[in-house]
Amino acid sequence: MNTITLHIPGISCHHCIHTINTELADMEGVKSVEASLDSKLVTVTFEPPASEDRIRDLLVEINYPAEA
Ligand SMILES: [Cu+2]
Numbered sequence: 001m002n003t004i005t006l007h008i009p010g011i012s013c014h015h016c017i018h019t020i021n022t023e024l025a026d027m028e029g030v031k032s033v034e035a036s037l038d039s040k041l042v043t044v045t046f047e048p049p050a051s052e053d054r055i056r057d058l059l060v061e062i063n064y065p066a067e068a
Contacts, residue, residue, distance in 0.1 A: 001031065001045060001046070001047050002045070002046055002047065002052075003043060003044070003045045003046075004043070004044055004046075004052050004055070005041055005042070005043045005044075006041070006042050006043075006044070006055075006056070006059070006066035006067070007040055007041055007066060007067045008020070008035075008040055008041075008042055008059065008064050008065070008066050008067070009040060009067060010063065010064045010065070011035070011037060011040040011042075011064065013037070014037060016035075016037075016064065017035045017036075017037055019062060019064070020033070020035050020042055020059070020062070020064055021033050021035055023058060023062050024042075024044060024055065024058065024059075027046075027050050027054065027055070027058060028049055028050065029046050029047050029048055029049045029050030030044060030045075030046045030050050030055070031045045031046055031047065032044070032045045033045075042066070
């Protein structure tokens with residue numbers, strides 16, 4: 001099991017949090033998602049077939065790209 005924390009500058013309201021939670025939770029292999037409106041940080045716990053690259057790609061697709 002892996003855990004990553006990503007900074008997503010585009011988070012601005014609870015709708016953003018909801019969208020990110022829902023989309024990431026739908027990815028196969030993602031076990032938990034914790035997104036914070038205050039810090040704009042998203043912590044994702046996952047196992048294969050999910051990966052950091054796939055998670056980052058999904059965030060780009062839904063217009064919430066994570067900082068490098
Ligand atoms: Cu928002």
